[in-house]
Amino acid sequence: MNIFWLLCGNKRNPSSRIHGINIHKKLSELGYNSRLIHSPFFYSEDLVWKPYFVSFFIRNIKRDDIVIFQKLGGPKTLYLIEELKNRGAKVIFIDCDLPLKLSVAEKVDHIICPSKILADLYKKAGCDKVKVIFDAVEVFKEPKVSSINSKKLIWFGKSGSGKWDLIQKFKEKELFKIAPKWSFSTLTDHMDSDFKWELDSFTEIISEFDISIIPIDDKDESLVKSANRCTQSMALGVPVLANCLGSYSEVIINNENGFISDDWIEWEEFLIKCENLDFLNSLKKKAYLDSLKFSISNISKEWVSFLNLKICKKLFLNDFANHFKFHFILNTLACSTWFYDRKA
Missing domain, CATH: 3.40.50.2000 (Glycogen Phosphorylase B;)
Structure with missing residues (x-):
């Protein structure tokens, strides 16, 4: 065979x-x-x-x-x-x-x-x-217990199919309101990205952040996506904060290994919780452990x-x-x- x-x-x-x-x-x-x-x-x-x-x-x-x-x-x-x-x-x-x-x-x-x-x-x-x-999942990296909350957010992925425009719109309309104490970076193939996407280095970059955020629009082509961005981030010890997506709901347990919601107020409340270092470290550990099944x-x-x-x-x-x-x-x-x- x-x-x-x-x-x-x-x-x-x-x-x-x-x-x-x-x-x-x-x-x-x-x-x-x-x-x-x-x-x-x-x-x-x-x-x-x-x-x-x-x-x-x-x-x-x-x-x-x-x-x-x-x-x-x-x-x-x-x-x-x-x-x-x-x-x-x-x-x-x-x-x-x-x-x-x-x-x-x-x-x-x-x-x-x-x-x-x-x-x-x-x-x-x-x-x-x-x-x-x-x-x-392609790469696993167990999170280290941190004594300092750096409050760093990252968005990563391909920039095509309107994704770059979506994240720019999110930055302009929502980011400052829900995360005033957090820094924000992008990792993608777009020329204006903070970090350039490279197959050999993307996991090292992502693992240095605290939370991955994944805003998702309501287009049909977005709603059928797999959970690979979510599970790969979790496998690097970086919990995910995202809009509701069917495949993500099968992976994320709110306030245990990440958070999914379409309510920006709930995003803000979750990030406030993540300013507590003990909560954030437990979240990272649980996200990593739950990713192992993939x-x-x-x-x-x-x-x-x-x-x-x-x-x-x-x-x-x-x-x-x-x-x-x-x-x-x-x-x-x-x-x-x-x-x-x-x-x-």
Whole structure:
């Protein structure tokens, strides 16, 4: 049994890294025959392979193989899914954003969503085989007991899709009123951010703050988001203060490991409580402990159970040559630039 991952981007794309690359690596460590075979250097909503490799891949798929597509949904992807199904492979689709990709969802065996609200939308659209698997936290850092309350707030994340405008509006209208004694910083890819988002340093920066704040608008695309920003902050010992979001409500317990509310007065009252150092330290410790359930080890167990995976068997000598040829090509060529169809 092989597990093949076809992603919309590489490790610089957060969703590809969290939903695909990290899980693939863990499954490989556990002894499962997991292969990352489509992880382009640029973001793509469709398959970027050249036609001859698509044909090569289809010819070598076995009936018990599992092929996982992450956010891919163009005509080339749809063609490949149909051919894989004809070969008897099991096809899985991972999605985390609106709009719904019904043209893909209707063809696959199962849909994986990181939030219950998004999963429910797929079910309402007639897709019955939908499962929720939470995003795994990438980095853990146990909080240190502090003797000084620095009263530092941070907002972090990608700045696109109106998020930067939302946080600027929050700063202008609400921040000073609810947090007059607190400093505020941003960590993002925006040119005016206080800290620049870098994959190698973002966790060290976040862990130096006391509270992460996550204002959320009421747009549909915001309401279906997973809890990964919340759980990653908690895993660094930084509790979250956020507007109400379905996935956050499954993680945050008010006044125990963070706070969620749409009432700005309640935000203010919570931050006043956090000025008490004992309360803040207990909040940080509880946030960290509650985040442990979202470790890559725990989330990968959900994947193993859901996919009914089996540790790959040792190959007999007469099977080795064909196996080696197929996987050598996958490992060495699938991410080469010339392998891509730039017209995709």
